[in-house]
Amino acid sequence: xxxxxxxLSRRAFLKTGATLAGGIVAAGMPLSxxxxxxxxxxxxxxxxIDPKTFDPGFYNYSHEVDVMDCIYSKLTRYKxxxxxxxxxxxxxxxxxxDPTHIRFRLKKGIKFTGGHGxxxxxxxxxxxxxxxxxxxxxxxDWGSLDHVDVEDDYTGVIVLKSPFVPxxxxxxxxxxxxxxxxxxxxxxxxxxxxxxxxxxxFSGPYVLADWKxxxxxxxxxxxxxxxxxxxxxxxxxLPIEDAKAAERAYQAGDVDFTSISLDSLATFxxxxxxxxxxxxxxxxxxxxxxxxxxHPKLKDVNVRKAIQWAINVPQILDxxxxxxxxxxxxxxxxxxxxxxxxxxxxxxxDVEKAKEFLKKAGVADLAxxxxxxxxxxxxxxxxxxxxxxxQIGISLEINLQDPGSFWTLGMESEGERWKDLQLILTDYxxxxxxxxxxxxFVQAQVGIWNWERFRSERYDQLAGEAVTIDDPNVRxxxxxxxQDLMEDSGAxxxxxxxxxxxxxxxxxMQAVTRPDGYPLYPDxxxx
Amino acid sequence: xxxxxxxxxxxxxxxxAIAVALLFLMIRAVPGDPAAVLLGPRATPxxxxxxHEQMGLxxxxxVQIATFFGGLLHGDLGFDVFSxxxxxxxxxxxxxxxxxxxxxxxxxxxxxxxxxxxxSAMRRNxxxxxxxxVVTVAAIAIPSFVVAVYALLxxxxxxxxxxxxxxxxxxWDGLIHLILPSFAIGIGWVGYISRLVRASMLEILGExxxxxxxxxxxxxxxxxxxxxxxxxxLPTVTILGVGIAWLLSSAVFIEVVFARPxxxxxxxxxxxxxxxxxxxxxxxxxxxxxxxxxxxxDLVNAFLDPRTREKL
Numbered sequence: 091x092x093x094x095x096x097x098l099s100r101r102a103f104l105k106t107g108a109t110l111a112g113g114i115v116a117a118g119m120p121l122s123x124x125x126x127x128x129x130x131x132x133x134x135x136x137x138x139i140d141p142k143t144f145d146p147g148f149y150n151y152s153h154e155v156d157v158m159d160c161i162y163s164k165l166t167r168y169k170x171x172x173x174x175x176x177x178x179x180x181x182x183x184x185x186x187x188d189p190t191h192i193r194f195r196l197k198k199g200i201k202f203t204g205g206h207g208x209x210x211x212x213x214x215x216x217x218x219x220x221x222x223x224x225x226x227x228x229x230x231d232w233g234s235l236d237h238v239d240v241e242d243d244y245t246g247v248i249v250l251k252s253p254f255v256p257x258x259x260x261x262x263x264x265x266x267x268x269x270x271x272x273x274x275x276x277x278x279x280x281x282x283x284x285x286x287x288x289x290x291x292f293s294g295p296y297v298l299a300d301w302k303x304x305x306x307x308x309x310x311x312x313x314x315x316x317x318x319x320x321x322x323x324x325x326x327x328l329p330i331e332d333a334k335a336a337e338r339a340y341q342a343g344d345v346d347f348t349s350i351s352l353d354s355l356a357t358f359x360x361x362x363x364x365x366x367x368x369x370x371x372x373x374x375x376x377x378x379x380x381x382x383x384x385h386p387k388l389k390d391v392n393v394r395k396a397i398q399w400a401i402n403v404p405q406i407l408d409x410x411x412x413x414x415x416x417x418x419x420x421x422x423x424x425x426x427x428x429x430x431x432x433x434x435x436x437x438x439x440d441v442e443k444a445k446e447f448l449k450k451a452g453v454a455d456l457a458x459x460x461x462x463x464x465x466x467x468x469x470x471x472x473x474x475x476x477x478x479x480x481q482i483g484i485s486l487e488i489n490l491q492d493p494g495s496f497w498t499l500g501m502e503s504e505g506e507r508w509k510d511l512q513l514i515l516t517d518y519x520x521x522x523x524x525x526x527x528x529x530x531f532v533q534a535q536v537g538i539w540n541w542e543r544f545r546s547e548r549y550d551q552l553a554g555e556a557v558t559i560d561d562p563n564v565r566x567x568x569x570x571x572x573q574d575l576m577e578d579s580g581a582x583x584x585x586x587x588x589x590x591x592x593x594x595x596x597x598x599m600q601a602v603t604r605p606d607g608y609p610l611y612p613d614x615x616x617x
Numbered sequence: 618x619x620x621x622x623x624x625x626x627x628x629x630x631x632x633x634a635i636a637v638a639l640l641f642l643m644i645r646a647v648p649g650d651p652a653a654v655l656l657g658p659r660a661t662p663x664x665x666x667x668x669h670e671q672m673g674l675x676x677x678x679x680v681q682i683a684t685f686f687g688g689l690l691h692g693d694l695g696f697d698v699f700s701x702x703x704x705x706x707x708x709x710x711x712x713x714x715x716x717x718x719x720x721x722x723x724x725x726x727x728x729x730x731x732x733x734x735x736x737s738a739m740r741r742n743x744x745x746x747x748x749x750x751v752v753t754v755a756a757i758a759i760p761s762f763v764v765a766v767y768a769l770l771x772x773x774x775x776x777x778x779x780x781x782x783x784x785x786x787x788x789w790d791g792l793i794h795l796i797l798p799s800f801a802i803g804i805g806w807v808g809y810i811s812r813l814v815r816a817s818m819l820e821i822l823g824e825x826x827x828x829x830x831x832x833x834x835x836x837x838x839x840x841x842x843x844x845x846x847x848x849x850x851l852p853t854v855t856i857l858g859v860g861i862a863w864l865l866s867s868a869v870f871i872e873v874v875f876a877r878p879x880x881x882x883x884x885x886x887x888x889x890x891x892x893x894x895x896x897x898x899x900x901x902x903x904x905x906x907x908x909x910x911x912x913x914x915d916l917v918n919a920f921l922d923p924r925t926r927e928k929l
Contacts, residue, residue, distance in 0.1 A: 142700040150699055227664060286701055303710055304878035305784060330782060330876040339876065342773040342781035494649035494891040503662065504650055538662070 130323030131616040133599060135609065136336045136348035140304050140329035141287070146268035147221040148284040149228060152519060152608070155265045160296040160309050160325065160611050161289065162268040163209060163317075165194050166258075170602045170610050174425050174522045176263045180209060180293075182244075184262075189253035189558065190234075196244040201314040202271040202291040209269055209293050211246035214238060216272035218248070220282045231266045231521075233257060233557070253558035255565070256525040264521060269293060295320040295612045304329060309611075321599070321615040340366075340593055347594040347601055347609065353412040355591045365597040371590040371607030374520040376421040376527060379460075379475065379583040380542040382500075382511045387458060392451035394580025397513070400444035400482045401475060401583050403437040410470040415586045420573035421518075421527045423587040425605055427562045428524035428569025433584060434577045444482045456484045461499055462515035464490040471515055471585070486513070500541025514541055517588075522606075524569045525557050531576060542581040549575045625915070629908040634686075636904045637897065641682050644888075644896060651698050651891040672698065672893070685897060694901070695894035704898040708880060712902060714784050715879035717791070718871065719864045722799040723857060726806035731850065733807070734814025735841055738822060738849075749811065756808030762870040765801035769874065772797060782876035798875045802864060810853055817849035847921055854921065858914025862907035 141154045146162060149155055159167070163180035178184065184194040200209040215238035221229050233254035239247040250257070261267055274290035275282055289298055295317060296309035309325040328344070330336040333351035340348050341363055350358055358368050381388050381397065388394055403417040417437035422428040448456075460475060462468040469490055476486040491499070498504040500511055520526045530539040532550045537543070549572050556568040576582050590607035602613035652668040669675045673684055688695060694704035733753070737746040773781035785794035821827060822845055830840045869881030880899050887895035 142697075225664065225667070284701070302878075303707065304882070328783060328876070331882075332873050332876065335782060335874055335876045338769050338774055339782040342769075342777060344773075344781045344783065492649075493889045494651075495647060498648055498650045501650070503665065504648065507648060 131321070133322040133325045133347065133611065133614055133616075134345045135325065135327050135611070136330045136339065136345045137307070137327045138329075138331060138333075138336075138349065140331075141301070141307060143284065143286050144289045144298060144301075145284045145286060146265045146270065147217065147224070147228070148226045148286075149265040152265075152521075156609055156611060157298070157307055157309070157327065158265060158268050159294070160320075161292045161294045161298055161312075162270060163200055163293045164263065164267040164269060165196075165214070166262045166267070168263045168522075168604045168610070170604065170613050172605050174259065174605050176258060179263075180269060186560075187247070189560075190250040192248040192250075192257070193241075194246055194248070198244060199316045200293055201316065202274060202293050203297060203312060203314055204274060204291045206271040206274040206291045208243075209271075210243045211238075211240045212243075213269050213272050214246055215240050216275070216282065217269045218266070220275075221266050224281070224283045226266075226284070228266060231264070232261050233525075235261070255557055255560060256521075256523040259523040260521045260526060296325065299324070320612045322611075325611055346598050347592070347614075349590055349592050349607060352414040352589055352591065355414045355589070356412060358591070358593055362593070365595050366593050367596040367601075369592050369594075369601070369603075369607070371592065371603065371605065372416070372423055372425070373588050373590045373606050374423055374426070374522060374527075375517055375588055376418060376423065376520065377515075377517040377585045377588060378418070378421070379585060380514040380516055381581045382508070382514070382541065382543060383545075383579065383581050384509075384543045385512050387456065388512060390451045390453070391580045392447045393453055393456070396444045396447035396451065396482060397479065397484070398435050398444075398577075398580055398583050399439045399447060400441060400478050400484070402439050402478055403583075403585055405478065406471055406474045407586055409474045410467050411586070411588065414591075415588050418584040418586050420577070420584055421531075422524050422569055422573065426522055426524055426527075428528075428556075428566045428573070430570050430573055434574060435583070439478075441481050448482055448484075454483065457487070458484055458512045459487040459489055459510075460513035460515065461489045461491060461496065461511060463493050463496045468515050475513075475515075500537070500539075500543075502537035508537060508541065508543075511541060516541070522604075524565070525553075528553055528556075528569060528572055531572075542579075544576060544579055544581050546575050546579070625912050629905075629912060632908055633901065633904045637685075637901055638682060640897065640900050641678075641685070644891070644893060645678065649891040651893060668698075674893075689901070694898040697895055698890070698892045704894045707883070707895065708898050708902055711878050711880045711883050714877060715865065715868050715872070715881060716906075718795065718798055718802065718868055718877070718879065719861055721795050722803035722864065723806065723861065725799060726803040726810055727853075727857070729803075730807045730810035731814050731846075731853070734811040735818055735846065735849075737811065737815045738818035739837065739841060741819065746815075753808035753811050756804050757812070759805070761801050761805055762874055764804055765798065765871055765874045768797050768801055784877050794875075794877075798871045798877060801874075802868070802871055806860065810856070813853050813856060814849055817852050818845055821845040821849045851918055851922055854914050854917050858911040861910040865903050865906060 137153050137156065139151045139153045141157060142150050143154060144157060144161070146155070146158045149158070165179060165181040165184055166176045167179040169175040169177050180196055180200055181194045182197045184192065187193050194214070196209060196211060196214070201207070202209060218232065218235060218238050221232055222235060233256060234251040236249045236251045239249060241247065271291040271293065275285060278285050278288065278290040287301065292298065292312055295312055295315045297312045298307070299310035300306070300308040307327040311320065311323055330339060333349070336345070336348045337350050337354055339345045355370070358366070362368055379401065381394050383389070407413060407415045407417060419430045419433040422430070460472050462472050469488065472488045476488060479486050499514065500508045502508055518530065531544055532540070532553050533545045536545060552568045552572050556565055559565045559568070577584070592601065592603065592607050594601045596617070598617055600615040600617060602610045602615070604610060651672065652665045673681055685695070692705070694708070696702065697704055697707055733749055737749050740746050769781055772779045779797050780794050783794055785791040827840060827844050830844045868879055869885050871877065872879040872882040880903065883895065884899045887899065
């Protein structure tokens with residue numbers, strides 16, 4: 091030891107150490123030269139997720155599509171405003187020729203960046219078919235797509251194996267409907283598979299100027315864009331997962347557009363920050379309490395109905411969402427085909443009726459367990475349900491699970507845990523077509539995503555039929571019946587579709603969103 | 618010394634290997650499937666099986682762990698389940714943000730706490746010592762995330778002096794974005810280190826060699842700086858080694874509150890989504906950093922204290 095120490099004095103050592111530490115700190119700093127251009131009109135917005143891909147054919151999260159909407163074109167897009175619908179985007183015309191054929195004609199002059207030429211029907215064919223050919227996790231969004239026939243540079247026909255009405259609201263205007271350049275993607279990936287976070291060409295009003303994981307996405311105007319000029323020169327999207335952190339970022343002026351949590355909504359409405367506009371939207375999510383029909387304790391429908399009637403949904407929503415969410419009448423939210431005006435069990439339930447059902451079942455001192463994810467909202471819901479069920483003599487044990495564990499609970503492929511499952515608190519996201527919401531409860535999904543193990547031949551028959559019917563009124567009746575069947579089984583107590591409040595600085599922008607509050611950034615107008 | 622270094626390196630490798638192997642076992646013992654999280658409700662059983670095969674999850678455990686360590690020898694930590702990007706790229710993108718946060722927090726805590734501890738010891742029971750005692754104990758008692766939230770509300774939301782979120786761009790912007798998070802993390806350490814330095818200093822100041830130095834007429838400040846502090850600082854150096862390890866695991870709160878990039882939040886998200894390659898990679902890196910930090914603190918102790926050196 092001495093031989094090494096002697097040549098170096100303690101003072102010299104400390105000096106060297108300090109210099110080294112400073113160097114390490116400096117080296118660790120984000121010395122990126124990609125400083126955002128501060129000129130022009132800049133929109134600073136918050137996203138709830140950090141994008142994992144910019145490939146529309148292989149998207150993971152709905153909010154990744156917010157960026158894709160800006161950098162690619164698609165045949166149609168969601169209509170901005172308060173009612174769900176679609177309008178033309180890259181297509182000049184699109185029509186249903188027959189139940190399995192849809193002809194489209196592209197607008198001329200939409201260019202891909204990087205010298206990859208004009209957007210043609212071949213690119214449409216490539217973009218749609220690659221999702222199926224490459225076995226993308228989201229290929230189900232394309233339903234029964236068979237192939238696309240190219241008639242000429244601008245005209246093509248989408249050919250389905252069987253009628254698939256959700257194509258109009260799920261496939262075409264959302265993620266998998268975005269059109270990428272065949273030339274660019276083949277050059278980048280060889281086989282047309284996913285290009286992940288490195289888009290080889292853009293065809294939307296913006297281009298991806300910079301992306302730093304967990305820091306920001308910067309979109310800049312696409313110089314080759316020939317469509318309507320977007321309102322902002324640049325969009326900076328900051329990933330802030332925590333809603334409270336996002337609210338503070340908004341109050342501090344770090345972002346100008348964000349969604350906020352439901353429990354902060356009243357505060358923002360009563361005492362809004364300067365120049366702030368608060369808007370409320372309803373999500374497409376559906377949140378329910380499920381019961382495992384195959385569990386011995388829940389086999390008797392009277393027990394299940396007792397639980398349904400003992401649950402007071404408004405009380406739960408007061409506790410978990412500060413009373414800022416509306417009760418759900420089923421799994422299909424308002425504004426979507428098939429939404430029921432009211433459910434079979436009223437939101438408030440009826441404790442006396444619940445007791446009668448329990449008496450009819452001849453059950454006393456029933457002890458059950460409920461599983462949910464370990465976040466504060468779900469544990470609050472579970473505790474409220476626990477209190478409500480105690481009123482009819484049912485004791486409830488709450489099992490909080492981390493998301494990784496929770497989301498495999500009812501899967502037969504993941505062991506035997508599904509057998510012990512009793513009550514479950516679940517929340518599914520959705521796209522604006524009832525097909526998306528109802529497809530998880532068919533018999534084929536038992537032990538996969540149908541954790542209540544609900545089985546109904548009639549339900550399956552209606553589910554198959556409903557995707558082939560164009561007439562929204564006829565279709566709605568089918569979905570009404572499907573939800574009635576679910577509720578009548580006693581396996582479901584529908585809770586809420588939650589809400590999506592957003593805030594933005596009205597002195598800087600007019601925000602434009604879908605009916606569920608998702609931002610349509612290319613339509614944002616600078617003030 | 619060389620033998621000591623070799624022993625430490627061998628021990629470090631063993632610790633890392635054991636930690637990673639244990640984690641490998643633990644993460645597979647708990648229920649959960651990355652395929653289910655990644656593919657979501659849209660996945661078919663065939664797609665699940667395909668992803669399992671792609672991730673090597675269909676192979677026996679021993680093959681999986683051997684593949685992981687084999688890849689490690691080639692510097693390959695695997696690929697992120699979600700983005701399919703190399704795990705090493707993802708970790709080394711995020712790691713600098715956590716390191717800079719920890720180092721800046723520790724740096725300002727040490728720079729503030731050591732003089733404060735010395736002064737308190739020199740002016741024992743004075744008003745300054747008593748006030749410092751109350752304030753530092755309070756600083757230790759308040760959790761860092763509480764400090765973070767209130768600091769944010771005061772300096773970012775109300776006064777708008779400092780940014781609320783993010784890590785900034787470039788050196789100076791990055792430094793400005795570090796002020797609030799490093800304040801929140803470091804404030805507890807100011808209290809802790811100053812109490813430690815004060816206690817050690819009081820003990821050292823009463824020792825014979827210090828009394829002898831005083832008897833030679835050497836000024837009190839010189840006695841403290843030259844003869845007492847190098848010995849009184851030893852427990853602090855040891856604690857800092859452990860502290861860096863502790864900060865690596867606790868940085869996650871601050872990263873969430875300030876929406877900062879970093880490996881704390883990366884680990885939590887990866888565990889929740891059963892993103893095994895990211896979990897394994899981050900634990901490997903953090904274990905290495907913890908072992909490195911404790912080894913460095915032992916070596917610094919040896920440099921500063923001749924008695925320790927003799928024992929090596």
